[in-house]
Amino acid sequence: MKIVVVGAGGVGGYFGARLAEAGHNVTFVVREPHFSIILQDGLKIIHSEGEFTVHPKVVKDFKEIPDMDLIILAIKSWQLQTVAEQFKPYLQKHTLVLPLQNGVGSVDKLSEVIPAKNILAGFCKIVSKVESPGIIRHLNFKPEIVFGEIDNSQTNRILKLQQRLSKANFVATVPKDIHxxxxxxxxxxxxxxxxxxxxxxxxxxxxxxxxxxxxxxxxxxxxxxxxxxxxxxxxxxxxxxxxxxxxxxxxxxxxxxxxxxxxxxxxxxxxxxxxxxxxxxxxxxxxxxxxxxxxxxxxxxxxxxxxx
Missing domain, CATH: 1.10.1040.10 (N-(1-d-carboxylethyl)-l-norvaline Dehydrogenase; domain 2)
Structure with a gap:
């Protein structure tokens, strides 16, 4: 699966690294200093049982990514629409966009920029932090991504995505009522x-x-x-x-x-x-x-x- 992760902080860095570790084709869209450090040394995750390093592709611009099955938005709520404008020209019909922000307005914000059919509702549960650029420390309990269709329907694409994400070392949950x-x-x-x-x-x-x-x-x-x-x-x-x-x-x-x-x-x-x-x-x-x-x-x- 071709996954794009926007942001390499405590959220994006951790989940993107786990997805790369599980064999997915992961590309990070990041700024400096994360870009240069991940490009040279990889992305390291430190956790309670040890540590591991992955070497994903890193880019600064969406035009460098030829195909996107899933875009995970691991950025701040106030950055959502600006970033959506950046990837909008490269969005494909099959591309799913998954926001992981803490607020409740992410879907509405994205819907003002990109088609609602591309958008999923979601959030994550994780305690992690950036130890330094390119190094993420996981601090507590098993991380989880919770997501679903905006109308809560159990579509084939949502169940297939759950199956694929579940191959990584975190919990992927599709609840009855995502909202x-x-x-x-x-x-x-x-x-x-x-x-x-x-x-x-x-x-x-x-x-x-x-x-x-x-x-x-x-x-x-x-x-x-x-x-x-x-x-x-x-x-x-x-x-x-x-x-x-x-x-x-x-x-x-x-x-x-x-x-x-x-x-x-x-x-x-x-x-x-x-x-x-x-x-x-x-x-x-x-x-x-x-x-x-x-x-x-x-x-x-x-x-x-x-x-x-």
Whole structure:
């Protein structure tokens, strides 16, 4: 299978390397310094049982790729449409596009640029990081890609893709309701990310201080109310689930969006707190916690994007 992975960070680097290890024809579209290092030394994955190195093809431009069966988008939410414009001229009828972002708006963003028939809905579960360009360290539990057709139909192409991805050393899951699964992950990551960035505190502090814990709970409930208004089946059960996850995380845990904010980098603020606030306004759902978090972080986001 001819697979293109856009991005060689903790997500793209890991899953792309595992797919190459399993024998798939994998090409990475990356920038410097990843390009030169992977071209020269390969892509190394360090994990709990050891390490391995693969030597995939690396390019800087989609025009260098003659055929694409699957494009895995392992980039930030705010980069989706720009990258989709880049590969749009080379997209073929059979090419599947699989976004792995944390937000819930990836399919809508891509649909504004490329045909919906090419797009799958998806996300991933992984704890990994870039040790240095070309070296990815996997930190916790067996990684998983969760994906499906936008309408949840069990098509031949989706089942065939699951079969092919399952040959790699990670879990490939096609759930009954991909959108519910995407929102379940979003419920966790959007509950903690903005508040973590605003307070600059670890999960252990956020969950143990009475006021910040109350904010976490209110943040989660606002997301559930918005999901329900959009016809997504989140419920009290999922609120209890996400708070349980928060309580069981290592005390020094931080979210990736939080780390971007704290490092002064462009973040997915608009796709998290901003999305919740703006969609809430459209649908008449009050989201005061997310609005407060969004507007407090917005000046930092503008500075990171050189807009101040």
């Amino acid at each position: 519910l699964e995407i929102w379940k992950k979003f419920l966790f990551i959007a509950t903690v990310s903005g508040l973590g960035g605003l307070t600059r505190m670890t999960m252990g502090v956020l969950r143990s201080e009475s006021y910040t814990r109350q904010l976490l709970e209110e943040s989660s409930k606002e997301i559930i109310a918005l999901a329900q208004a959009k016809g997504i089946g989140l419920s009290e059960e999922h609120f209890l689930m996400v708070m349980g996850v928060i309580d069981n995380l290592e005390p020094d845990t931080t979210a990736s969006v939080q780390r971007d904010i704290m490092a002064g980098k462009p973040s997915e603020l608009e796709d998290f707190n901003g999305y919740i606030m703006k969609e809430g306004r459209k649908l008449g759902v009050d989201t005061p916690t997310h609005a407060f978090t969004y507007y407090c972080l917005l000046p930092m986001e503008k500075k990171a994007r050189n807009l101040l």
